[in-house]
Amino acid sequence: EAQVTQNPRYLITVTGKKLTVTCSQNMNHEYMSWYRQDPGLGLRQIYYSMNVEVTDKGDVPEGYKVSRKEKRNFPLILESPSPNQTSLYFCASSPFGEDGYTFGSGTRLTVV
Amino acid sequence: AQSVTQPDIHITVSEGASLELRCNYSYGATPYLFWYVQSPGQGLQLLLKYFSGDTLVQGIKGFEAEFKRSQSSFNLRKPSVHWSDAAEYFCAVGGTGGYQKVTFGTGTKLQVIP
Numbered sequence: 001e002a003q004v005t006q007n008p009r010y011l012i013t014v015t016g017k018k019l020t021v022t023c024s025q026n027m028n029h030e031y032m033s034w035y036r037q038d039p040g041l042g043l044r045q046i047y048y049s050m051n052v053e054v055t056d057k058g059d060v061p062e063g064y065k066v067s068r069k070e071k072r073n074f075p076l077i078l079e080s081p082s083p084n085q086t087s088l089y090f091c092a093s094s095p096f097g098e099d100g101y102t103f104g105s106g107t108r109l110t111v112v
Numbered sequence: 113a114q115s116v117t118q119p120d121i122h123i124t125v126s127e128g129a130s131l132e133l134r135c136n137y138s139y140g141a142t143p144y145l146f147w148y149v150q151s152p153g154q155g156l157q158l159l160l161k162y163f164s165g166d167t168l169v170q171g172i173k174g175f176e177a178e179f180k181r182s183q184s185s186f187n188l189r190k191p192s193v194h195w196s197d198a199a200e201y202f203c204a205v206g207g208t209g210g211y212q213k214v215t216f217g218t219g220t221k222l223q224v225i226p
Contacts, residue, residue: 041218043216045216048214059215090156092156099161100144100148101158102158105154105155106154106155
């Protein structure tokens with residue numbers, strides 16, 4: 001089944017403890033992206049990647065890192081999480097610009 | 113900078129009634145435009161998309177949207193709403209040329225009453 005897989009689905013962590021949210025797609029898509037969703041703010045793009053080793057900042061990149069070493073994987077790294085990063089995170093992939101994104105099921109992160 | 117405005121935060125319609133969700137975008141060139149739906153506790157699903165050609169596009173689940181360049185709008189419509197359409201709907205705009213900065217609106221939550 002064609003899909004975008006995120007792990008974990010739920011995560012509670014403490015301030016300052018480094019964490020990684022994994023994202024993998026099995027559709028051989030070129031483009032991948034991370035979004036965070038907050039009530040009243042919709043989805044805001046954190047980072048996106050156009051190919052292996054090619055990434056760029058979205059609208060809210062502060063406090064996040066990404067890497068794209070393989071085409072299928074696009075992990076999101078929070079090196080020192082803070083409570084304002086408590087959010088619902090979505091990974092998405094797309095074969096090309098006009099095709100739209102396929103989204104993962106989301107990761108609900110709570111930073112205490 | 114590109115942006116999307118969804119002026120209606122919440123809309124309530126009766127089952128069987130028609131639906132129109134508004135979306136206005138700002139983008140300097142020819143945009144990609146999308147509508148997504150998010151059911152409670154779920155990820156987002158693509159309903160339809162527009163890049164070029166016919167300005168009235170058909171999507172899944174009986175939805176359609178019309179691109180109006182003069183009004184910078186891309187409104188979503190459905191002739192007859194079903195209770196299962198209750199969800200949150202997001203309009204999004206993306207750039208051309210493989211540029212993947214896709215900007216979403218803040219969403220419209222649809223409630224369907226019997």
